[in-house]
Amino acid sequence: MSKDGAISFAQSINQALDEAMAASDKVMIFGEDIADAQGGGVFKATSGLSTKYGTGRVRTTPIAEQAIMGAAIGAAIAGYRPVAEIMFMNFLTVCMDQLVNHAAKLRFMSGGKTFVPITVRCTTGAGVGFGGQHSDMLEAWFAHVPGMKVVTASNPAEAKGLLLSAIEDDDPTLFIEDIMMYAQKGEPLAAGEKIPLGKARVRREGSDVTVITYGRPVAQMDKLAEELAGEGISAEVIDLRTIAPFDEDTVLNSVAKTGRAVIVHEAIKSFGVGAEISSRIHEELFADLKAPVKRVGSKYCPVPFSPPLEQAFLYSQDEVYASIRRMMG
Amino acid sequence: MATKEDLDIETLLEIYRRSMRVYKTDERFRQMLTSGKLRLVYYPVRGQEVLSAAMMAALNLDDYLVTTYRGVHDQVAKGIPLRDLWAEFTGKVTGTCKGKGGPMHITDPATGVMVTTGIVGAGLPIANGLALASQQSGDGRVTVVCFGDGASNIGAFHEALNLASLWKLPVIFLCQNNRYAEHTAYSAGTAAKQIIDRAPGYAMEAVRVDGNDPIAMHLVACEAVARARAGEGPTLIEAMTYRMLGHTFGADFSYVPAEMQEEAKQADPIPLFRALLAERGIDAATLEAIENAIGAELDEAVEHALSSPYPDVDELRIDVLKEEIAA
Numbered sequence: 001m002s003k004d005g006a007i008s009f010a011q012s013i014n015q016a017l018d019e020a021m022a023a024s025d026k027v028m029i030f031g032e033d034i035a036d037a038q039g040g041g042v043f044k045a046t047s048g049l050s051t052k053y054g055t056g057r058v059r060t061t062p063i064a065e066q067a068i069m070g071a072a073i074g075a076a077i078a079g080y081r082p083v084a085e086i087m088f089m090n091f092l093t094v095c096m097d098q099l100v101n102h103a104a105k106l107r108f109m110s111g112g113k114t115f116v117p118i119t120v121r122c123t124t125g126a127g128v129g130f131g132g133q134h135s136d137m138l139e140a141w142f143a144h145v146p147g148m149k150v151v152t153a154s155n156p157a158e159a160k161g162l163l164l165s166a167i168e169d170d171d172p173t174l175f176i177e178d179i180m181m182y183a184q185k186g187e188p189l190a191a192g193e194k195i196p197l198g199k200a201r202v203r204r205e206g207s208d209v210t211v212i213t214y215g216r217p218v219a220q221m222d223k224l225a226e227e228l229a230g231e232g233i234s235a236e237v238i239d240l241r242t243i244a245p246f247d248e249d250t251v252l253n254s255v256a257k258t259g260r261a262v263i264v265h266e267a268i269k270s271f272g273v274g275a276e277i278s279s280r281i282h283e284e285l286f287a288d289l290k291a292p293v294k295r296v297g298s299k300y301c302p303v304p305f306s307p308p309l310e311q312a313f314l315y316s317q318d319e320v321y322a323s324i325r326r327m328m329g
Numbered sequence: 330m331a332t333k334e335d336l337d338i339e340t341l342l343e344i345y346r347r348s349m350r351v352y353k354t355d356e357r358f359r360q361m362l363t364s365g366k367l368r369l370v371y372y373p374v375r376g377q378e379v380l381s382a383a384m385m386a387a388l389n390l391d392d393y394l395v396t397t398y399r400g401v402h403d404q405v406a407k408g409i410p411l412r413d414l415w416a417e418f419t420g421k422v423t424g425t426c427k428g429k430g431g432p433m434h435i436t437d438p439a440t441g442v443m444v445t446t447g448i449v450g451a452g453l454p455i456a457n458g459l460a461l462a463s464q465q466s467g468d469g470r471v472t473v474v475c476f477g478d479g480a481s482n483i484g485a486f487h488e489a490l491n492l493a494s495l496w497k498l499p500v501i502f503l504c505q506n507n508r509y510a511e512h513t514a515y516s517a518g519t520a521a522k523q524i525i526d527r528a529p530g531y532a533m534e535a536v537r538v539d540g541n542d543p544i545a546m547h548l549v550a551c552e553a554v555a556r557a558r559a560g561e562g563p564t565l566i567e568a569m570t571y572r573m574l575g576h577t578f579g580a581d582f583s584y585v586p587a588e589m590q591e592e593a594k595q596a597d598p599i600p601l602f603r604a605l606l607a608e609r610g611i612d613a614a615t616l617e618a619i620e621n622a623i624g625a626e627l628d629e630a631v632e633h634a635l636s637s638p639y640p641d642v643d644e645l646r647i648d649v650l651k652e653e654i655a656a
Contacts, residue, residue, distance in 0.1 A: 028465070056465060062495065067454050067488035074458015074472075077443055078393070080465070082458075097485075101448050102455060110436035111427035112648040114443065146649050170651040198652075245650070 006185040012156035013045040013121070013177065016163040017083065019191065021053050027167060028057045028075065030068050031085025031121075035060040042087060043123060043182050065091050069098035072118045077106070081117050081167055088134045089124035089176065092142075103172040104147035118173070119166045125178040125216065125266065126303045126314055135179075135303035137267035142174050143244035143276070149197060150243040152176040154218035156186040161195030162241060169197055178216045178266075200247035202254065206236035209260040209324050212251055212277060214240040217264045220317055227321075233328055243273055248280060255281050259290035260327045264320055269297030291327040296320050336544050338609055340386065344543045345602055346619050347382035351402040352599055353623050354411065357631065358401075358418070362578055369418060369432060374402035376573035377505060379598035380540030381406035384473060384503055384568075387550035388441070393459045393472040395444045395452040398433035399576075403475045408440045411626055415634035422640040423633065429644060450480040453489035453502065460493070460500035460563075471557040472500045479510025481524050490531040490565065499557035501550075502565045505540065507572040512584050524567040533565055540568030541598035543605070571596055 007015070020027045029049065033042055038060050040047030050058035061068050065086055072082035086092055092099065099120065107115040126135045142148045149171050153159035159177070166173040189195075203218065204225050211221045218239045225235040236254050240246055255261045261281055263274035274295035281293050298315045355374050361367040374381075385394075385406040396403040404414060409425070417424025418432050425437045433447040443459055446452045456474035463470040480486060481504060493500050504524045508515045521527055528535030534556065538549045546568060553564035571593035575582035603616060646654040 059496075062488075062491060064488040064492065066485045067457065067492040070451075070454020070456075070485070070489065071458040071461055071492065074395075074444075074455040074460070075462045075465075076458070077455075078459050078462030078466075080462050097448055097451055098454060102444070102446065102451060106436075106444065107651075108648045109426060109430035109434040110648075111425070111429045113426065113436050113438055115651065149650070 005188060007156055007188045008182065009156045009159055009177070009184050009186070010043050010045050010182040012160040012188065013163060014047060014049070015188070016160040016167075017046060017049055018052070020083075020164055020167045021049065021057065024081065025057075026079060027081045027083065028059070029083045029085065030059050030061050030071055032061055032063055032068075032087050034058060034085055041085065045121070046085070065095035066098055069095040069103070069120070072120075073098060073103050073106070073116055076116045076118045077114045081119075083119045083121060083167060086120055086122045089122040089138055090133050090136050092120075092122060092138065099148075099172070100145050104145045107171070108147060115170055116172045117170045119163070119175055120172070121163075121175045121177060123177040123179045123182070125180050126298070126310055127180045129305060129307065129310065130179075130303075131305040132302040137265070137298075139174075139176060139243050139267060140272050143273060147172065148244060149173040150176070151197060151241065152178075152215040152243060153241070154215060154239050156184065157189040158195060158239075158241065160189045161193055162197070164194045165197050168194070173197070176215065181216055195241065197242045198245060198247060200241055200250040201239045202250065203237040203239055204235070206234040206258065208234045208258055209262065209327060210236045210238060210251070210254040210258045211262050211264060211320070212238045212240065213264040214243060216266060217315065221264060221320070224317060224321060228324060233324065235324065246277065251277060252281065252284055255285055256288055259288055262294045262296060262320055262323055264296045264315060266315055267297055268300050269295050270300050272297050294323040294327065296323065336547060338611070340547070341543065341606065341609065342611070342619070344379070344382045344386045344547060345606060345616070346623070347386055347406045348378045348543070348599065348602060349620055350411070350623050351378040351381060351405045353620070353627055354401065354405050354414075357627055359578055361631070367419070371432070371578040372399040372401070372576065373574040373578050374399070376571045376593060376597065377402050377507060377540070378406075379543050379602055380505060380546055380568050380570050381475075383540075383543045383546035384550045387547060387554045388471065388473065391441055392470050393441050393443050393456070393463075395446070395456040395459065395472065395474040396442070397449070397452060397476060397480075398445065398447040399477070400445055400475055401432070404435050404437070404442050404445065407442055409435070409437050409442055410440070411630035412633040413437060415630040416637050419634045419637075420639060421634055421637035422644075423637040427644060428640045429648065450476065450483035450485040452476060453480075453485050454492075456500050457489055457493050457496075457498055460498035461496065463499055464496070469558060470499070471554050473503055474500065475503045475505060477510060478504060478506040478508065478515055478519060478524055479513070480504075481527065482510075482519060490527070490533060490563075493563040494531045494533045497560065497562035499560070500563045501553045501557060502563060504565065504567045505570055506567050507570050508589070509572055509576070509585065511576045525565060528565045533563055535565040535567070537567040537569065540570040541596050541601065543598070543602055573597065
């Protein structure tokens with residue numbers, strides 16, 4: 001923690017895990033390199049926890065994602081609340097069967113006799129030069145699976161509050177962390193405070209256009225809204241927080257008011273979360289729209305390595321700005 | 330080495346009771362499918378009844394079971410109520426899972442049936458998690474996960490056995506080697522001569538046993554259960570058996586050579602078990618009474634299933650998430 005009380009995103013995750021483990025002995029953590037003997041996690045998110053709670057509850061695992069996810073699912077069915085750390089989001093592909101065929105579906109397939117209260121933490125994001133297999137934003141895949149909840153945070157305080165709720169939630173929840181944000185500092189969340197799942201946050205009220213986003217772009221859109229205000233355009237910024245199930249009421253109420261919407265995410269645009277939200281807006285509010293809904297996402301391409309390519313791949317803030325200017329006529 | 334005489338007659342009769350519960354359930358499913366009274370994809374378990382019964386008789390009701398879509402013998406031998414099972418197989422709201430899971434996903438925590446998966450090999454990593462919960466809470470439960478010889482070739486098998494051994498989990502990996510992975514013979518799909526040959530690579534205790542021999546199978550099961558309960562870690566059991574019918578009911582299985590089909594017939598565990606009981610002084614009337622009681626339970630279960638209602642379509646919005654989905 002720095003002098004001014006601000007803490008980093010990674011420290012905030014650590015605080016959430018610490019508070020959850022202190023509150024319930026049913027919370028366990030599994031993942032690669034997570035115990036202190038292995039460095040407390042490659043991003044230090046679990047630092048100190050194995051020392052405090054023991055290596056029975058904070059377990060470093062082999063590099064074996066199916067084993068990690070299976071262990072989390074089984075322990076969850078038997079009454080535990082495991083937090084499984086899958087180091088990078090792309091590694092979820094290695095345990096998709098466990099997550100999609102089992103974690104997400106056991107509640108329904110058992111008629112509610114079992115349920116799987118696991119939280120799966122993973123990091124990802126382009127911009128640090130990890131290339132094609134460590135950077136993808138795959139949230140749309142999981143949002144498409146009935147039974148999964150998908151959550152992402154836009155700053156350290158949000159991360160803590162949302163992670164605490166994810167751990168308490170009775171459904172399997174995928175908690176996506178942005179690798180570019182771990183060092184980002186922000187105001188801490190008060191001890192014991194939580195942020196409910198399924199509720200979007202209106203970060204800034206506006207009357208001309210609604211910008212719907214989540215994760216890393218949220219802070220950028222806050223700034224953009226400030227700029228637009230200087231140009232006489234009043235933008236409302238919504239942080240979805242929970243991507244699935246998403247807070248449709250908050251989104252539709254906002255767009256009903258503004259008549260214009262832009263959806264911004266780092267994931268590639270094609271078949272992404274933006275497509276779903278855009279469709280819902282068109283289906284419900286077509287007559288109220290003053291312009292077609294616009295989506296801004298990254299390019300249809302594997303995440304490239306070379307820095308100029310990586311930057312060119314990423315969604316463009318300029319495109320958001322230009323789209324809004326165009327909508328305003 | 331334990332011998333035949335180590336098993337008392339009460340235990341033998343208990344295994345026989347469980348075996349017949351499986352045998353008659355399987356027989357009734359096939360009869361009703363043949364007569365057209367039932368329509369579903371069914372995976373017959375004829376030939377594997379005694380193996381399951383001898384394993385499950387070594388467990389308590391609250392010990393955990395994870396099995397597969399070809400696992401009705403495991404569920405019935407574990408003690409699942411037949412009426413709930415039949416109602417689920419017929420898609421009725423009175424079923425174990427309100428008809429929402431079906432035959433491939435039978436779940437009944439009251440009898441320890443925690444997961445039935447339709448994905449080959451996927452149960453093994455989940456069984457580790459159940460066993461981990463027991464290890465952590467000290468509740469003394471043992472987890473048994475059943476799978477076939479074919480499942481030993483998928484990656485989840487490797488990941489699960491390694492982790493179970495590393496963490497000394499109270500789990501038993503019961504490989505029911507029926508010599509066929511769907512339509513593919515053991516030797517055409519498995520490089521290892523025996524499944525247990527893989528265990529040393531995981532520093533795991535392993536034993537190969539004639540699964541059709543109730544005494545041998547039960548003694549091996551008891552030893553593995555004792556090891557798990559004592560905190561001494563997992564066991565891989567390779568129980569040799571035969572699948573006497575095709576992978577799915579009604580499908581041609583001429584791919585099984587005539588000699589092996591004959592071998593399977595000779596090894597049919599049900600008549601052999603009856604002969605063993607006769608040798609131990611059990612008269613025909615005792616066996617008949619057991620079978621009649623199961624027959625009556627089965628009649629009632631089938632009647633209950635057929636007369637039960639289907640689930641309401643509102644069930645589509647329930648159990649997806651904890652919160653009901655809006656209509």
